[in-house]
Amino acid sequence: MIRPETEAELAEAVASAEEPLRIVGGGTRPVGQPVEGVALSVAGLAGVELYEPGALTLVVRAGTPLAEVERVLAAEGQRLAFEPMDHRGLLGTGGDPTIGGVVAANVSGPRRIQAGACRDALIGVRFIDGRGQVVRNGGRVMKNVTGYDLVKLMAGSRGTLGVLTEVAFKVLPAPESAATLTLHVEDSGQAFDAMTRAMKSPCEVSGAAWVPGARAVHLRLEGFSGSVGYRTGRLTDLLRDLGEVTVETGAEANAALWRAIRDAEALTDHPYVWRVSMAPGAMRAGFMADLDRTARFDRLVDWAGGLCWIGMTEAQAAEYAPRYGADDAASGAIRFHRDLQEAMVDPELGGGHATLVKGPAALRAEVTVFQPEPAPLAALARGLRAQFDPRGILNPGLMG
Amino acid sequence: MDMPVPNAAVIAKKDHVVARLKAVLPDDAVIHDPAETRAYECDALTVYRCPPLAAVLPSSTEEVAAVLRICHEEGVPVVPRGSGTSLAGGAMPTADSVILGVARLNAVLDVDYDNRVIRVQTGRTNLSVTGAVEEEGFFYAPDPSSQLACAIAGNIAMNSGGAHCLKYGVTTNNLLGVTLVLMDGTVVEVGGAYLDSGGYDWLGLICGSEGQLGVVTEATLRILPKPEGARPVLMGFESSEVAGACVADIIKAGVLPVAIEFMDRPCIRATEAFAGAGYPDCEALLIVEVEGSPAEIDEQLGVICQIARRHDPVELRESRSAEESARIWLGRKSAFGAMGQINDYMCLDGTIPVSSLPMVLRRIGEMSKAYGLDVANVFHAGDGNMHPLILFDANKPGDLERCEAFGADILKLCVEVGGCLTGEHGVGIEKRDLMDVQFGPADIEAQLRVKDVFDPQWLLNPAKVFPLEATAARRAG
Ligand SMILES: Cc1cc2nc3c(=O)[nH]c(=O)nc-3n(C[C@H](O)[C@H](O)[C@H](O)COP(=O)(O)OP(=O)(O)OC[C@H]3O[C@@H](n4cnc5c(N)ncnc54)[C@H](O)[C@@H]3O)c2cc1C
Numbered sequence: 041m042i043r044p045e046t047e048a049e050l051a052e053a054v055a056s057a058e059e060p061l062r063i064v065g066g067g068t069r070p071v072g073q074p075v076e077g078v079a080l081s082v083a084g085l086a087g088v089e090l091y092e093p094g095a096l097t098l099v100v101r102a103g104t105p106l107a108e109v110e111r112v113l114a115a116e117g118q119r120l121a122f123e124p125m126d127h128r129g130l131l132g133t134g135g136d137p138t139i140g141g142v143v144a145a146n147v148s149g150p151r152r153i154q155a156g157a158c159r160d161a162l163i164g165v166r167f168i169d170g171r172g173q174v175v176r177n178g179g180r181v182m183k184n185v186t187g188y189d190l191v192k193l194m195a196g197s198r199g200t201l202g203v204l205t206e207v208a209f210k211v212l213p214a215p216e217s218a219a220t221l222t223l224h225v226e227d228s229g230q231a232f233d234a235m236t237r238a239m240k241s242p243c244e245v246s247g248a249a250w251v252p253g254a255r256a257v258h259l260r261l262e263g264f265s266g267s268v269g270y271r272t273g274r275l276t277d278l279l280r281d282l283g284e285v286t287v288e289t290g291a292e293a294n295a296a297l298w299r300a301i302r303d304a305e306a307l308t309d310h311p312y313v314w315r316v317s318m319a320p321g322a323m324r325a326g327f328m329a330d331l332d333r334t335a336r337f338d339r340l341v342d343w344a345g346g347l348c349w350i351g352m353t354e355a356q357a358a359e360y361a362p363r364y365g366a367d368d369a370a371s372g373a374i375r376f377h378r379d380l381q382e383a384m385v386d387p388e389l390g391g392g393h394a395t396l397v398k399g400p401a402a403l404r405a406e407v408t409v410f411q412p413e414p415a416p417l418a419a420l421a422r423g424l425r426a427q428f429d430p431r432g433i434l435n436p437g438l439m440g
Numbered sequence: 441m442d443m444p445v446p447n448a449a450v451i452a453k454k455d456h457v458v459a460r461l462k463a464v465l466p467d468d469a470v471i472h473d474p475a476e477t478r479a480y481e482c483d484a485l486t487v488y489r490c491p492p493l494a495a496v497l498p499s500s501t502e503e504v505a506a507v508l509r510i511c512h513e514e515g516v517p518v519v520p521r522g523s524g525t526s527l528a529g530g531a532m533p534t535a536d537s538v539i540l541g542v543a544r545l546n547a548v549l550d551v552d553y554d555n556r557v558i559r560v561q562t563g564r565t566n567l568s569v570t571g572a573v574e575e576e577g578f579f580y581a582p583d584p585s586s587q588l589a590c591a592i593a594g595n596i597a598m599n600s601g602g603a604h605c606l607k608y609g610v611t612t613n614n615l616l617g618v619t620l621v622l623m624d625g626t627v628v629e630v631g632g633a634y635l636d637s638g639g640y641d642w643l644g645l646i647c648g649s650e651g652q653l654g655v656v657t658e659a660t661l662r663i664l665p666k667p668e669g670a671r672p673v674l675m676g677f678e679s680s681e682v683a684g685a686c687v688a689d690i691i692k693a694g695v696l697p698v699a700i701e702f703m704d705r706p707c708i709r710a711t712e713a714f715a716g717a718g719y720p721d722c723e724a725l726l727i728v729e730v731e732g733s734p735a736e737i738d739e740q741l742g743v744i745c746q747i748a749r750r751h752d753p754v755e756l757r758e759s760r761s762a763e764e765s766a767r768i769w770l771g772r773k774s775a776f777g778a779m780g781q782i783n784d785y786m787c788l789d790g791t792i793p794v795s796s797l798p799m800v801l802r803r804i805g806e807m808s809k810a811y812g813l814d815v816a817n818v819f820h821a822g823d824g825n826m827h828p829l830i831l832f833d834a835n836k837p838g839d840l841e842r843c844e845a846f847g848a849d850i851l852k853l854c855v856e857v858g859g860c861l862t863g864e865h866g867v868g869i870e871k872r873d874l875m876d877v878q879f880g881p882a883d884i885e886a887q888l889r890v891k892d893v894f895d896p897q898w899l900l901n902p903a904k905v906f907p908l909e910a911t912a913a914r915r916a917g
Pocket residue numbers: 062063064065066067068069070071072073074075082102103137138140141142144145198199200202203204205401435
């Protein structure tokens with residue numbers, strides 16, 4: 041493994057690389073097509089470059105552990121608003137997640153619906169392109185339209201266009217208090233009704249999830265305590281006819297509840313896990329109904345109905361196989377994955393995308409882990425990779 | 441400011457190109473008479489003008505694709521245009537270019553309250569997007585001051601901001617999908633009513649690309665339920681240092697106002713003379729607005745006023761009614777008009793780290809003396825986006841050049857303290873030649889490579905954003 045300690049060393053390592061590189065932050069998010077190559081660790085580039093709480097600005101080196109970033113922010117009562125998931129539980133990985141890995145995978149949690157994704161909070165990057173050149177884009181100010189927005193392009197590009205060495209964020213104050221309203225629901229119709237109603241109200245809901253296993257819809261409110269109290273009352277009134285609402289205001293209980301949703305804890309024991317993003321209405325009308333008919337796999341719904349985690353056990357995978365004339369779990373999982381991605385482009389279902397988040401390496405090597413893009417976009421993606429990484433050495437194959 | 445020498449071969453085949461365009465568009469959608477093409481000779485940066493070869497006004501994505509295919513085949517540069525309110529010259533044509541205006545593409549295609557999205561054609565004006573959903577209690581958040589006129593097309597191309605972006609973000613944070621037509625006529629659907637596709641962030645890349653990567657014909661936008669209410673507080677301070685410290689303390693206290701606006705003494709005096717809003721005559725004035733129910737507003741304003749008092753304000757005026765709110769906003773909203781009454785002015789929009797505000801204002805004051813031109817500062821203090829207004833007299837020989845040199849010095853200062861050339865207006869032609877103040881050669885090269893992928897012939901709005909010498913070889917190719 042190559043482990044540079046400075047940006048210059050990292051640039052040199054890329055420039056002089058003679059084989060493909062597998063870029064590693066903390067080694068905790070092995071999502072995507074498995075990559076062959078020499079491991080290039082960014083963890084040596086760690087530390088806070090600049091933090092101005094009064095300007096809501098944080099600049100850190102990409103290898104900085106996420107935990108350290110969160111600690112530094114918490115000391116000033118601030119946080120990363122996009123609530124990045126910790127993949128370790130679900131994926132069974134160890135190690136220390138890095139902030140560069142969070143950005144490279146554009147990892148965003150339940151607060152995505154209110155505060156935006158990781159890419160929305162990201163205001164600047166430095167990276168090493170496939171030629172070994174240092175490239176800067178964006179900066180440390182939150183309003184900046186100077187030139188193309190390569191900041192957003194780098195978010196979620198998973199190291200295939202460049203190796204991030206430094207990232208800058210707009211951070212936000214952590215709220216004084218939080219409350220979670222929980223509604224008991226019997227079916228998906230009731231659950232979607234509750235989430236949709238909440239999101240259409242001006243209550244600034246910062247989390248809306250449905251945990252089918254617990255028959256519960258959870259709605260989170262955050263802010264100054266008086267305001268949270270007021271909105272709790274309003275939202276309770278709004279949902280009254282749908283069922284009984286209970287309210288949790290304890291800080292620790294709230295944190296634990298939303299951590300479990302963020303990390304898809306309900307699906308930790310499932311060997312196969314997918315993540316599906318659709319418009320809530322499409323999820324409700326087409327997709328959920330379809331899934332109910334064909335395969336009653338375990339689910340967790342977040343983003344007010346816009347995100348559905350699907351977990352499949354070995355037994356369920358094996359049960360799915362016979363409809364394609366096979367009888368083993370591996371074939372069942374492959375078939376289900378393909379059906380899922382095909383459903384995403386079925387015009388009747390409304391469009392979306394499905395990603396295989398967890399599965400054995402053999403499965404990840406066999407299928408297209410990320411939703412395949414329409415031909416013109418796929419061509420543009422190849423074009424970008426050819427420009428940024430002409431030798432094809434940065435996480436080759438990870439994103440097609 | 442230079443523009444490239446127009447391609448004589450293209451100008452020579454004008455009749456041929458016009459005939460081909462007329463074959464795919466209705467007659468009234470192809471404008472080529474020099475008396476009429478003049479209407480498209482500039483955008484809101486009116487000091488630079490040049491009529492285009494022709495202008496076309498397609499009414500569908502298919503027509504846009506047909507126009508682009510023809511121009512691609514003929515090697516004719518295309519300049520996309522929304523409403524022409526760009527302050528950076530982004531929509532200014534060259535003599536060998538076709539203006540592609542999307543004004544006729546102005547329909548609402550779908551409103552979906554349950555999913556909180558609206559799908560529109562991009563020629564629709566910003567304000568009329570909110571207009572289409574406000575009866576149901578929703579709004580489209582990005583609100584540039586030009587919102588009555590500017591189109592979603594230009595908003596996307598410039599990644600425009602607005603007064604409320606501290607809380608709601610700018611265009612890129614509210615855009616979920618687009619229909620994009622590439623220069624060769626390929627129609628691409630990007631994103632949709634769902635969040636964060638798994639591939640590259642195409643939307644993020646397209647937003648703010650100043651019409652150089654493709655023509656956006658449709659957009660899916662996020663709409664939000666309207667807050668119950670909003671109310672501002674006005675505060676005056678005897679120094680900009682203190683005002684800056686007060687802003688930092690408000691933010692550190694965990695309040696997230698929807699807007700924090702700053703005005704300096706020259707600006708206060710000019711607007712007072714013009715609008716008589718009753719502002720105190722002080723060094724620095726802040727208007728801080730918060731949203732929510734009446735009780736929530738009281739709670740937040742309580743925190744804010746408590747912090748303000750610690751900074752010895754010369755005035756602290758909390759609005760208690762709609763009338764008082766309107767009076768507090770009156771001066772700020774008439775600031776540009778007030779300046780226009782006194783003089784011609786140039787409006788800059790560099791962004792600085794909020795912490796360097798006092799230093800930057802002091803330096804601008806010194807430069808103002810050295811250049812002999814007055815300057816007034818209006819400022820989105822929450823996010824560091826400055827709007828220095830440099831006053832000059834367009835009829836006085838040499839004044840415009842002096843004003844531009846002064847402006848360039850201010851923008852260089854913004855970059856020097858860690859900020860950027862433009863926070864929301866875009867680079868266009870106006871700041872094109874300053875790009876290498878902010879970026880090194882490799883930083884610019886990476887951006888040019890993106891354009892190479894989308895528009896290998898460099899036909900879409902080619903003479904903008906980047907210094908001409910950096911793009912000369914590509915444009916010639
Ligand atoms: C012995 C061993 C064997 C392994 N075998 C496999 C295997 O066969 N298949 C497999 O998928 N994984 C394997 N892994 C896990 C491997 O660490 C990850 O697959 C991959 O390297 C992702 O890196 P990460 O999880 O450290 O990155 P994270 O920090 O979790 O980042 C997530 C993503 O971002 C990218 N990334 C991280 N930091 C940056 C940065 N600064 N700039 C740009 N991109 C960045 C990563 O490449 C990754 O795609 C193995 C790990 C070990 C220790």
